[in-house]
Amino acid sequence: MTIALLILAAYAIFMWLVFYRFRWLKFNIAWGVVSFWVGFHVLFLLIVFLRFFTPYTIDGHVIRQTIQIAPRLPHPTVLEEVFVAQNQKVKKGDKLYQFEKTLYRAQLAEAQANLVSAQQNAKILEEDVDQAQDSLDEARANETYAQQQVDRYTDLVPKGGAKQETLDQWTSKLISAKAQVAEAEADLKKAQLAVEAQIGGVNAQVAAAQAQVDQAQYYVDQTTIYAPEDGVIISQQARPGLVVGGFRVGAIAAFVADADPYFLATFYQEHLKFVEPDMPVEVALDIYPGQIFKGKVKAIWEGTGQGQIVPHGRVPEFLFMSPQGRFAVEIDLSDDPALKRYPAGAHGAAAIYTGGGGDWVAVLRRVNLRLYTWVNFIVPFDV
Incomplete structure (x- = not known):
């Protein structure tokens, strides 16, 4: 608009100089129509050129870029300290806020204790495999001995060298020994399966306990909020005593980044x-x-x-000449x-x-x- 007014003013001054100041031409209706027509086209062309080429x-x-500073804590937690002042410049890694850590440290200690217990249980499982293997070896030895005795008395009884009652006893012991072997094999299989329950080469219980430790450590770390990059927090309103976590989903501050x-x-x-x-x-x-x-x-x-139509249950409305x-x-x-x-x-x-x-x-x-x-x-x- 400014440039158009300047062009009109310059053209008007030019016309005034030609027709009134120096009187190079005599103004009449014909020159008036020509002047208007030329001026209109000059203005039109200039505006078109300016609009499209500049x-x-x-x-x-x-x-x-702004970053929403939102505490990621699962329980209601009290803000203890604020390290940044209103509109204060900060560097990446500077402390911004410190929240109370007692609950999260206790959860971390509990998770670490569970991890130690799981690691000990993993060692016990390996010992269970060795014990089950020993029990299987003993059961197989008993089975072999009972089988030898049955074979021995099977030859002696027909010849009168032993009583049928003794053969029957050893036959019963052989059946019992075979049952013990089957039971020992099952115990060994269960012990081996327990040891083989692994994730990435780590016992499943140990991995689960380690995950709980990592989660607890994560929340301990989240009690301290650091500057994500160089920038400034505008409109610092967070104060010690503010409770966050639990059902809170909004940010407590807006961080304005210096970069880009x-x-x-x-x-x-x-x-x-x-x-x-x-x-x-x-x-x-x-x-x-x-x-x-x-x-x-x-x-x-x-x-x-x-250019975007959000999915909804209504027919889109298109306003004419919007x-x-x-x-x-x-x-x-x-x-x-x-x-x-x-x-x-x-x-x-x-x-x-x-x-x-x-x-x-x-x-x-x-x-x-x-x-x-x-x-x-x-x-x-x-x-």
């Missing part, structure tokens, strides 16, 4: 016809009146909420050394230079953007 928007904001900020500007969809990644961009931030920052197009977010959704363009300004402060949410204008239409189009857009940034010295007018 897309411009005043709807841009600095975006910074970018400027996100929205454009009408048709204005992005010739825009491609890596094209040069100029940005005017409201917090820096009178300054222009250099950047480049990183990506075009070709999609809006209007406003079109704009497409966002991600702009990288990280290479500009003049940019010192880059706060999240900072507003500004942006112009993309596609290189089409000639240098004069880019010049007009540069003038437009610089007018915007200089006007920021006085707008808004509250003092």
Whole structure:
């Protein structure tokens, strides 16, 4: 709009100079129609060239990645200490919050005791295998001896060298010995199966106990929250005495990361016809009146909420002549050394230079953007 008004003003001054100041031509109805027709087309062509070859928007904001600081504790737990102040810069690994540890340390100690017990039981299972093997060897020896005695008395009884009663006794003992062998084999098999119950070469009970130790240690570690990366916590509201855990599912603070900020500007969809990644961009931030920052197009977010239909039980409604959704363009300004402060949410204008239409189009857009940034010295007018 600003550049259009400037063009109209320049054309009006030109007409005034031609027809009234220097009187190079005499103004009449015919020249009036021609002047209007030429002016209209010049303005129309300039606006078209500017819209498509140097897309411009005043709807841009600095975006910074945020991390929701949410305690991961299963039981209601009291916040004991807060190590970060309002808007204080922190480095990755700095302590932020300390929660009460008593319950989680007790759970860890219990889990560690269960692990020791499971490890001892695993050793006992190995001893059970050796004992079952010894019992099987003894049962087989008894079976062999009983079989020898049965064979011996089977030969003696027909010859009168032994009583039938003795043979019957040894036959009964042989049957009992075979039963003992079968029982010992079953006991050995059970002991071996118990030892072979493993996960990744570790006894299953030991693995389960170790998992409980790891879980308990995890919750002990979660009682202390550290900075996930360099950044700042904005609006620090957590205070000692705050109870978290249990049914709490929300975050207690928002952590704004220092790394990878970018400027996100929205454009009408048709204005992005010739825009491609890596094209040069100029940005005017409201917090820096009178300054222009250099950047480049990183990506075009070709999609809006209007292109998504969420599954539900109602028939979609399509409103006639509803406003079109704009497409966002991600702009990288990280290479500009003049940019010192880059706060999240900072507003500004942006112009993309596609290189089409000639240098004069880019010049007009540069003038437009610089007018915007200089006007920021006085707008808004509250003092």
